[in-house]
Amino acid sequence: MVKCGLEIHQQLATKKLFCECNSELSEEILYKFERVLRPTQSELGEIDRAALEESLKKRRFIYEVTPNSCLVEADEEPPHELNREALEIALKIALMLHAKIVDEIHVMRKIVIDGSNTSGFQRTALIAVDGYIDTFFGRVRIPTICLEEEAARKIEEKDGGVVYRLDRLGIPLVEISTSPDMKNGEQVKEVAERI
Amino acid sequence: MDTLRSKHIYKVKILSPNMEVEPGDLVEVKTKKGTFRGILMPKHEFSDENIIVLKLDNGYNIGLIPEEIKCIKKGIRRKKKSLYKFEKKDLPQISIISTGGTIASYIDYKTGAVHPALTAEDLIFSAPEIEEEANIKAFVLFNILSEDMNPLYWIQLARKIKDELKESHGVVIPHGTDTMSYTSAALSFMFSKLSGPVILVGAQRSSDRPSSDAYMNLISAVRVAKSDLGEVAVVMHATTSDDHCFIHRGTRVRKMHTSRRDAFKSVNSQPLGEVRGNKVIFYEGYRKVEEDVELYDKLDEKVSLIYYYPGMSGELMTRMLEGMDGAIIMGTGLGHISNEMIPLLKDFIRDGGVVGMSSQCIHGRVNLNVYSTGRKLKKIGVIPLEDMLPEVAYVKLMWLLGNFERDEVIKLLPQNLRGEISARRMIIW
Numbered sequence: 001m002v003k004c005g006l007e008i009h010q011q012l013a014t015k016k017l018f019c020e021c022n023s024e025l026s027e028e029i030l031y032k033f034e035r036v037l038r039p040t041q042s043e044l045g046e047i048d049r050a051a052l053e054e055s056l057k058k059r060r061f062i063y064e065v066t067p068n069s070c071l072v073e074a075d076e077e078p079p080h081e082l083n084r085e086a087l088e089i090a091l092k093i094a095l096m097l098h099a100k101i102v103d104e105i106h107v108m109r110k111i112v113i114d115g116s117n118t119s120g121f122q123r124t125a126l127i128a129v130d131g132y133i134d135t136f137f138g139r140v141r142i143p144t145i146c147l148e149e150e151a152a153r154k155i156e157e158k159d160g161g162v163v164y165r166l167d168r169l170g171i172p173l174v175e176i177s178t179s180p181d182m183k184n185g186e187q188v189k190e191v192a193e194r195i
Numbered sequence: 196m197d198t199l200r201s202k203h204i205y206k207v208k209i210l211s212p213n214m215e216v217e218p219g220d221l222v223e224v225k226t227k228k229g230t231f232r233g234i235l236m237p238k239h240e241f242s243d244e245n246i247i248v249l250k251l252d253n254g255y256n257i258g259l260i261p262e263e264i265k266c267i268k269k270g271i272r273r274k275k276k277s278l279y280k281f282e283k284k285d286l287p288q289i290s291i292i293s294t295g296g297t298i299a300s301y302i303d304y305k306t307g308a309v310h311p312a313l314t315a316e317d318l319i320f321s322a323p324e325i326e327e328e329a330n331i332k333a334f335v336l337f338n339i340l341s342e343d344m345n346p347l348y349w350i351q352l353a354r355k356i357k358d359e360l361k362e363s364h365g366v367v368i369p370h371g372t373d374t375m376s377y378t379s380a381a382l383s384f385m386f387s388k389l390s391g392p393v394i395l396v397g398a399q400r401s402s403d404r405p406s407s408d409a410y411m412n413l414i415s416a417v418r419v420a421k422s423d424l425g426e427v428a429v430v431m432h433a434t435t436s437d438d439h440c441f442i443h444r445g446t447r448v449r450k451m452h453t454s455r456r457d458a459f460k461s462v463n464s465q466p467l468g469e470v471r472g473n474k475v476i477f478y479e480g481y482r483k484v485e486e487d488v489e490l491y492d493k494l495d496e497k498v499s500l501i502y503y504y505p506g507m508s509g510e511l512m513t514r515m516l517e518g519m520d521g522a523i524i525m526g527t528g529l530g531h532i533s534n535e536m537i538p539l540l541k542d543f544i545r546d547g548g549v550v551g552m553s554s555q556c557i558h559g560r561v562n563l564n565v566y567s568t569g570r571k572l573k574k575i576g577v578i579p580l581e582d583m584l585p586e587v588a589y590v591k592l593m594w595l596l597g598n599f600e601r602d603e604v605i606k607l608l609p610q611n612l613r614g615e616i617s618a619r620r621m622i623i624w
């Protein structure tokens with residue numbers, strides 16, 4: 001029997017998760033800058049020289065600054081407080097899915113060095129655990145509900161490096177992961193629609 | 196930043212006989228909401244006191260109110276070395292003297308927490324490539340926050356630099372960025388001769404993030420320390436891009452932004468040069484290294500740095516001058532303060548105090564000849580300080596008062612000794 005799980009990402013139309021920029025896409029480019037990302041010790045433990053050199057070759061990134069990106073997206077200013085409105089929406093979703101909200105929410109860093117985050121990590125917070133949704137075909141468990149920031153938009157890959165645009169970076173995203181409990185396409189559809 | 200400093204307060208039953216539970220340990224935590232397994236993290240500064248922080252298998256951190264904690268496996272602790280030395284025969288030796296700050300922090304990869312580098316090894320850990328640049332001798336002299344830096348530390352640091360220059364070609368000093376330009380100015384005045392470059396370097400993003408500027412700044416600083424520059428300089432990012440660093444003269448540089456990588460600017464002057472990849476380029480007019488080192492290591496701490504503002508009371512001014520040997524005023528515009536202050540300064544100068552005037556505009560030269568207030572200030576003996584940065588003037592006056600007689604101090608304060616004053620300022624700034 002085929003079992004199926006889902007990971008659903010829902011963008012929120014609030015301000016961005018860690019700054020006051022608007023959550024929208026933009027075609028207007030104001031400025032470009034270039035960065036290098038390095039694997040950190042947290043990623044590799046001891047740094048391997050050969051691996052480091054190899055990774056450095058690939059990690060030159062060009063970022064396009066748009067009107068809806070500020071110093072926070074450019075990794076030039078510490079993140080502001082987590083957007084309240086986005087948090088409230090995420091908590092509401094968690095309650096609707098019968099999940100247990102953690103006693104204290106901690107924003108943490110998921111290392112991402114493909115350049116899609118200027119900082120080299122994605123900020124993400126686990127909001128709630130052990131939820132579920134009842135469907136016509138039975139109960140589907142939802143182990144985790146997270147609130148995280150959207151990555152920068154990849155524009156092109158060229159010899160000099162990868163080009164990203166900062167408009168999308170930081171848009172709040174609710175990530176809902178289900179257990180592989182679903183038995184057929186109909187059920188998957190039902191879960192996706194209801195969430 | 197250093198979350199480890201705050202101690203855990205466990206108001207819970209710890210189910211690990213003979214075992215203390217510490218951050219980094221794998222634990223099982225029983226709560227009202229179920230049992231969670233993960234690595235115990237250092238307590239977050241803003242956390243509620245009943246909360247413990249756990250890193251789950253899926254990498255997420257969560258805060259929990261625990262009922263019981265059980266240690267499953269102890270975390271691994273690293274061994275420490277206090278002096279780190281690499282030796283390859285045909286490379287110059289560079290000493291790295293760490294004083295603290297973001298650049299000298301390292302990450303505990305087990306818990307993800309950022310700590311100040313306590314050992315030389317921690318320091319080199321973030322940029323192992325510098326081994327190929329020079330024979331590195333690294334050690335930690337202080338481990339203090341930038342804001343806790345003071346003249347006594349400057350003196351200790353200067354003496355240590357002098358020692359190191361006996362055997363090293365140059366010196367690199369990782370330093371917190373907040374007060375780095377005060378330290379660079381102090382060292383600039385204290386050394387009248389240098390046999391090698393003295394390079395201060397910092398970071399605006401800590402080395403626990405892949406985007407950190409620490410690596411490029413540090414390696415660029417080491418490259419400058421191999422040059423023939425006989426001055427104290429600050430090496431930091433030139434722009435927001437990771438493409439080149441500027442070499443700023445120690446008496447000209449100022450932190451002009453709270454958080455950007457390119458926060459450091461040369462004010463009223465051009466940088467001394469730049470580092471692009473492994474190329475060190477000097478623009479023009481820098482002092483070359485000399486045969487030996489000459490150090491004047493006395494500082495008179497009885498100097499005030501006074502920011503004048505509309506509404507400042509004469510009473511406050513009096514208090515800020517009381518018991519002082521000198522004062523640097525950050526006046527408005529060309530170098531002005533309210534007329535109410537003039538008699539107070541007159542008394543202070545008559546009683547032996549030295550007063551210099553700089554501008555809170557930061558950019559541009561003061562001029563006490565243009566307006567009547569300026570002329571009055573000049574008449575009572577206030578010394579106009581040209582285009583010297585106020586903080587640099589403050590450090591310079593401390594140094595002058597510490598090492599010279601009053602007449603000499605008054606003569607030297609407005610003179611260019613270490614590139615801190617320029618005769619010309621350019622259209623492009």
Ligand SMILES: [Zn+2]
Nearest residue numbers: 019021069070
């Ligand atoms: Zn923004």
